[in-house]
Amino acid sequence: MLSGIKQKAIVGKHGKIELSTTELPEGTVVEVIVLVEQQTEEDETTYLLKSEANKKHLLKALENVEQGNLIYVDLDEYEKNSI
Numbered sequence: 118m119l120s121g122i123k124q125k126a127i128v129g130k131h132g133k134i135e136l137s138t139t140e141l142p143e144g145t146v147v148e149v150i151v152l153v154e155q156q157t158e159e160d161e162t163t164y165l166l167k168s169e170a171n172k173k174h175l176l177k178a179l180e181n182v183e184q185g186n187l188i189y190v191d192l193d194e195y196e197k198n199s200i
Contacts, residue, residue, distance in 0.1 A: 165171045
């Protein structure tokens with residue numbers, strides 16, 4: 118009987134691929150099939166601009182930056198006060 122485990126991994130140095138699973142006991146013989154995701158030319162901003170709601174929020178954020186409507190937060194101070 119065959120069963121499957123699906124995981125995402127990143128190819129490391131020298132083509133090494135590491136998978137971490139507690140589902141397989143040590144010594145288990147497995148067959149590996151590698152499916153390569155296609156790289157897309159689309160960047161995150163282009164993707165987010167596809168949605169009208171996201172586009173509206175992003176353009177409003179840009180407008181706020183251009184107008185100087187910014188809030189500066191000292192993260193160290195914020196962390197001290199949020200405890």
